[in-house]
Amino acid sequence: MSSTPGVKELVARGIGRRYRNERLFKAAGLGALMIGLGFLAFFFYTLVANGYTALQQTRILLDVKLDLAVIDPDNTRDPAVRATADYQRLVRDAMSALFPDVKARAELRDLFALVSPGAGLELKEYVASNPGAVGSTISVWLVADDDIDVLVKGHVSRDVPEADRRIDDRQLAWLDKLEQEQRIGLRFNRYFFTAGDSRDPELAGIWSATIGSFYMLLVTLLLSFPLGVATAIYLEEFARRNRWTDLIEVNINNLAAVPSIVFGLLGLALFINAFGLPRSAPLVGGLVLSLMTLPVIIIASRAALTAVPPSIREAALGLGASKMQMVMHHVLPLAMPGMLTGTIIGMARALGESAPLLMIGMVAFIVDVPDSPLDPSTALPVQVYLWADSPERAFVERTSAAIIVLLLFLLVMNATAILLRKRFERRY
Amino acid sequence: MNLAAEPKSNKVSEAAPQAAAVPSTQPAVEAVEEGYRTVGDFTALKPVMQARKVDVFYGDNHAIQRVNLDVGLNEVIALIGPSGCGKSTFIRCLNRMNDTIESARITGEITLDGENIYGRHMDVVMLRARVGMVFQKPNPFPKSVYDNVAYGPRIHGLARDRVELDEIVQTSLERAGLWVEVKDRLEEPGTGLSGGQQQRLCIARTIAVNPEVILMDEPCSALDPIATARIEDLIDELKQNYAIVIVTHSMQQAARVSQRTAYFHLGKLIEVGDTDEVFTNPRHKLTEDYITGRFG
Numbered sequence: 001m002s003s004t005p006g007v008k009e010l011v012a013r014g015i016g017r018r019y020r021n022e023r024l025f026k027a028a029g030l031g032a033l034m035i036g037l038g039f040l041a042f043f044f045y046t047l048v049a050n051g052y053t054a055l056q057q058t059r060i061l062l063d064v065k066l067d068l069a070v071i072d073p074d075n076t077r078d079p080a081v082r083a084t085a086d087y088q089r090l091v092r093d094a095m096s097a098l099f100p101d102v103k104a105r106a107e108l109r110d111l112f113a114l115v116s117p118g119a120g121l122e123l124k125e126y127v128a129s130n131p132g133a134v135g136s137t138i139s140v141w142l143v144a145d146d147d148i149d150v151l152v153k154g155h156v157s158r159d160v161p162e163a164d165r166r167i168d169d170r171q172l173a174w175l176d177k178l179e180q181e182q183r184i185g186l187r188f189n190r191y192f193f194t195a196g197d198s199r200d201p202e203l204a205g206i207w208s209a210t211i212g213s214f215y216m217l218l219v220t221l222l223l224s225f226p227l228g229v230a231t232a233i234y235l236e237e238f239a240r241r242n243r244w245t246d247l248i249e250v251n252i253n254n255l256a257a258v259p260s261i262v263f264g265l266l267g268l269a270l271f272i273n274a275f276g277l278p279r280s281a282p283l284v285g286g287l288v289l290s291l292m293t294l295p296v297i298i299i300a301s302r303a304a305l306t307a308v309p310p311s312i313r314e315a316a317l318g319l320g321a322s323k324m325q326m327v328m329h330h331v332l333p334l335a336m337p338g339m340l341t342g343t344i345i346g347m348a349r350a351l352g353e354s355a356p357l358l359m360i361g362m363v364a365f366i367v368d369v370p371d372s373p374l375d376p377s378t379a380l381p382v383q384v385y386l387w388a389d390s391p392e393r394a395f396v397e398r399t400s401a402a403i404i405v406l407l408l409f410l411l412v413m414n415a416t417a418i419l420l421r422k423r424f425e426r427r428y
Numbered sequence: 429m430n431l432a433a434e435p436k437s438n439k440v441s442e443a444a445p446q447a448a449a450v451p452s453t454q455p456a457v458e459a460v461e462e463g464y465r466t467v468g469d470f471t472a473l474k475p476v477m478q479a480r481k482v483d484v485f486y487g488d489n490h491a492i493q494r495v496n497l498d499v500g501l502n503e504v505i506a507l508i509g510p511s512g513c514g515k516s517t518f519i520r521c522l523n524r525m526n527d528t529i530e531s532a533r534i535t536g537e538i539t540l541d542g543e544n545i546y547g548r549h550m551d552v553v554m555l556r557a558r559v560g561m562v563f564q565k566p567n568p569f570p571k572s573v574y575d576n577v578a579y580g581p582r583i584h585g586l587a588r589d590r591v592e593l594d595e596i597v598q599t600s601l602e603r604a605g606l607w608v609e610v611k612d613r614l615e616e617p618g619t620g621l622s623g624g625q626q627q628r629l630c631i632a633r634t635i636a637v638n639p640e641v642i643l644m645d646e647p648c649s650a651l652d653p654i655a656t657a658r659i660e661d662l663i664d665e666l667k668q669n670y671a672i673v674i675v676t677h678s679m680q681q682a683a684r685v686s687q688r689t690a691y692f693h694l695g696k697l698i699e700v701g702d703t704d705e706v707f708t709n710p711r712h713k714l715t716e717d718y719i720t721g722r723f724g
Contacts, residue, residue, distance in 0.1 A: 241530060311567035315630070317528065319580040319637060320557035329579070330569060 008087030051400030057189040058149040059141035063093040116143040118203040146201040146394035196367045201394035208369040212377030219286020228297030236305040256295035261294045264356025279361035280376040289350040300342020304335035337424040346415040354381035468701035472500025476671040482536035483665035491517045496699045504672040506686035513692040523559040558632035564646040568618035576618040580637035604632035624655025644674040691715045
């Protein structure tokens with residue numbers, strides 16, 4: 001023991017290991033981030049790759065004779081009469097005119113199947129907005145059947161044996177002839193954004209589900225924001241700390257972690273069975289989602305209130321402000337950005353929720369756009385669930401597209417939350 | 429810290445007989461309580477607030493014990509003492525800011541113009557309008573300079589219209605010595621001012637309510653010497669109209685601004701007296717040790 005090592009030697013001995021540990025930790029963190037980003041990229045890629053084709057749909061150019069004898073035999077010019085006419089027959093006539101050789105009943109049925117049942121409705125709309133066109137022959141792009149749509153888009157291969165195809169060889173030949181005559185084309189898929197659900201994928205859209213989601217979120221927001229903020233203010237600013245408030249706090253934290261389907265069951269038992277509210281209604285959905293969102297909002301609001309520095313409260317109280325004035329004039333404005341952020345994040349979670357809605361009957365097949373929160377309706381995530389469950393190939397791209405729309409809504413909401421925080425965050 | 433505190437607490441128990449050795453200094457009012465008695469005269473010439481036998485507990489912690497002290501008009505009383513001695517606790521009793529701490533319990537009596545401020549007829553909002561407070565860290569509201577000063581008059585309804593309010597704001601800022609600096613930026617946020625200006629803004633905000641007493645809890649501890657000097661000048665002017673209580677860690681500041689000084693030690697009020705007396709001729713050993721810099 002001639003000389004004990006000095007500080008310099010001791011530090012030098014361990015310094016290499018210390019830096020190595022740091023490098024390893026950084027590499028591990030970066031690796032974890034990369035894996036996460038990789039999954040995210042894969043997720044977005046599959047979504048977009050599957051979903052973007054839903055923006056377009058196949059249409060067939062037909063020369064339709066708007067026969068007065070079919071549309072309005074007595075020439076009443078009454079829109080009510082014209083609305084009930086058999087427009088699908090005009091479509092069938094136009095198809096027959098293109099393929100005069102097809103005569104047999106079964107063959108004709110196969111031929112007419114190339115065009116969607118929605119084509120007649122499109123003609124009806126056309127006549128309603130152009131009453132003067134009745135009697136003339138018009139060239140219109142009418143919506144094709146979904147089986148044609150997936151074939152034209154290449155989602156279904158022609159090489160599959162005929163027996164396994166939904167389109168037989170004869171129909172393929174007709175399709176080829178139409179394509180040769182340049183009567184097949186891809187157009188913007190307006191149904192996707194303006195229609196409700198449909199058994200025919202080419203006519204199905206997300207509008208009714210979007211409105212349903214909107215009503216639901218409206219109910220949720222109107223209920224859970226004021227209730228949540230009031231609860232948070234009471235607990236944080238007014239309630240005394242004792243066993244009861246501790247118990248309440250623990251329960252709120254627990255409620256935030258309860259699986260959402262349990263709230264759905266509660267909603268079914270309480271709102272539908274006990275209170276007799278209508279099934280499948282956005283009102284009930286909103287109530288259930290409020291139950292789910294409330295704890296989130298309360299927790300976020302309490303955190304926002306705690307973050308307001310005590311010096312502001314002291315300043316207000318020291319001037320003789322009452323507790324209520326202190327809260328309303330000083331604490332709440334400072335906590336509001338945090339509360340709004342928490343609320344929007346809670347709402348975003350509610351928007352993406354499907355499980356509790358299944359419990360209260362919002363999984364129904366809804367064609368009509370709901371007019372009020374009491375009308376039967378579905379929601380965007382439930383629509384995704386329904387479509388993902390449907391056998392038709394054309395629903396695959398629509399499912400992905402609906403998911404993209406849902407994600408865009410979530411993105412907008414979360415971006416709003418960040419903007420609000422940045423915009424109204426005040427330093428003190 | 430602990431090492432320093434231990435011998436001090438021993439000294440307190442020794443202090444009692446020592447204090448008893450100078451009976452001539454005992455005031456007429458009974459200041460004698462078990463364990464210790466305050467040296468010197470704790471009464472004021474023109475008392476506004478009177479604390480008698482005030483004990484404060486934070487849970488099981490006996491924060492201040494049997495404190496008797498007057499706050500008088502037209503004078504500044506400085507509360508000095510080492511950290512944790514209870515001087516801030518005491519000042520916060522005077523406008524019941526301790527009410528906000530749930531575990532705090534207060535016994536004894538504190539009167540404002542003869543009314544018990546802990547009595548049933550005293551409203552705490554009213555009390556705080558009459559006993560204003562300036563805090564250690566400047567804490568302007570994150571609102572405009574104008575709104576900061578106008579807040580008190582607004583909530584108490586002191587101004588009938590905008591003109592009157594403007595007047596109150598201007599006078600308060602003038603009396604706080606801030607008007608010249610901020611008159612062109614009344615609509616800018618108060619938090620954008622410098623630290624010293626912020627503290628003067630807080631003082632302006634307090635005097636805008638026209639209180640009887642102003643409590644200042646280490647008002648200069650976050651400020652540089654120049655800003656401190658301005659605040660001290662301001663305190664000197666304000667005593668023309670108010671009773672002022674100031675808690676300070678700086679003995680020089682206590683000597684400069686106050687007329688009376690009270691020395692607290694571990695929750696006990698050890699000595700009170702005219703500032704000149706206390707600083708030049710402390711009668712208690714603890715006071716002497718503290719002001720001569722032997723600890724604290």
